[in-house]
Every structure is written in structure tokens, then in C-alpha cells.
Amino acid sequence: MENITAALNELLREANELCIGTEVVILDKIPESIVFARDYYAKNQPVVIRNAVKHWPAVQKWNSAYLKQVLGKKLLDVTTTPNGYADGLAKQDGTEYFVLPLEEKMCMSDFLQKLDDPTGPIHYIQKQNSNFTTDFPELADDINIKDLDFAEQCLNSPPLVNFWMGDKRAVTSMHKDPFDNLYCVISGYKNFILLPPHQVVNIPRQLYPVGKYQRHESGQFYIEPVLNVQSDNNKNEPLRTEWISIDPLAPDFSKYPKFANSQPLQVRVNAGDILFLPNFWFHHVQQSHKCIAVNFWYDMEFDSRYCFFRMLEKLVETKID
């Protein structure tokens, strides 16, 4: 056990000293493909490229008036929560759930109007199913995927393309994805808190019952448990999922002391910038009001790095202190 603890400490120290550093690298122009491949993709390093898509018509055009004109009456999928956390932890009657958002259909004009109400529930267009491609064809010509060719040789095309727009109170809680991500901010800004995959050693995780927000007729939200309908053995038991227990905005170090060693990186991505976020980097995201973003998710490679991560994940499940 002592050996394993020493090895994990060595991993954290070396990874931080040799390859992670204390800040996200910022570039002021799109790198050549070979430079992107060598310095960022191959090293699993995030990088922000300032003003890389500033020339996209979207950056000039996509304001409330334009969206209302082009999409005003169109019904869209919008997530609604009482607290801004559309996939996050919340307590009800002493039970802590991983809670999915209420999904509502509303037209763009109503959505924009609701964003102007700072007191109501919190709305976010954040359907992560390539919704830009399926739901927003009217906006397709305002971006140019050819500008992402610098990364094409490294990434598995075609990507899923997602559209994000919401309230400044909407927060994406800490998680990781099995995708390499080119995240383009179109309007406003996003604040990212990032942790490299090996920090799984310091990030507390737990299985939580899954719930989904619903509303009473009065408008009051409640959490409805989601049952496990797939497994014959556990039918009618709550579905459970693993989620990260810590909120990096208010970390409870007395409960999770190891998180104090995690050294998160923070970066603001402004309108016209691209963040390259490699797969399995943990991320937590906040935004300015009515921030709009389009991101491109490329299937990750399940290579030796993935196998190493899985091994590490299993090792720390054994609760080594």
C-alpha cells in the first residue's frame, strides 16, 4: 500500500512539473497542423487560440434580435432547473441525487424573454446530441468548419456539433467526456476550471441515485427519482450513476482533503476564441449572460492513455490515503 501511495504521489508531482504547469497555454493565432499535433494533441494539453474564429459571421450576427428574427417561432429543446445545475448534485429529503434537468420545448422568442427574467428558473440550451446540426440549420452558414482543419489530422471526424446558450446562473458541474473538444465561443465568455485526467487521484467520486427535475402546478420544482428499468435484477430500484462529489467553486476540504492538492487550471474563453480540450480532462464551466458557443466533439481514441487512466481510476477506488 505504501508503495502505491508513493507511486501516486510521484505521478502527481512529475505530471505537474513536466507537462501540466500552472496555466493554460494561450496562442494568438491558429497553429500549423504539425505544431498542433506535436505540442498539444500528442501531449494531451489544452490550449486556447485567441480570435481564431472571430471572423465567423456568427460572431457579428448572433445577438438576441437576430436569433429572434431567424428562429423566433421555432420550437427548441431547453433545459430548466431551479439552481442552474443541469447535470449536477442536489439534495431532497436528506438524499443527494445526481439530477437531470427538466426538458421543455419553447420557441426562441420565449427563451430569450425568459433569459431576461433574473428571478425565474434557469434556462439553458445545452442538448448535447449534435443539436446545432439538427436544430439550427438556419445558422449553419454563419460558421465555417474548414477553419478547424488545423486539427483535422489528429481528430476523428465527423464531429458532433452542439449549440449552447443560456443564463449566467447556469453552471456545468465538474465532469469529463470521451471526446476531444474544440470549443468555440461566439458571444460573451465562458470560464473553465480544468483538471488533467491523472487528477482522478484527488477528485472524489461516488455513486448517486439519479433524479430528474419536475414541477408542481404551483411551479415549485421537485426531484423525481429515476428507476432502473433496464436491469431485471434491480427493477424498480433507483438508477445509480457515478458523479464527482466536489464543487470546485466551494470545495469542502474537510470532507475531501485530497482535492486541496489538485491544482486546477482556470481560463476564460472569449468570443472568437477556441479552446482545445483533450478527452478525459475534467472541466467545470460558467458563463456570461446569454453567452453563445458552438462546440465540436470528436470521438476519442481508446488507446494506451485510456488504459492507463482506467487503471488509475481502479487503483484509487481502493481508497488509498
Ligand SMILES: O=C(O)CCC(=O)C(=O)O
Ligand atoms: O458550456 C458548457 O456549459 C459545458 C461545455 C462542456 O461540458 C463540454 O463542451 O464538454
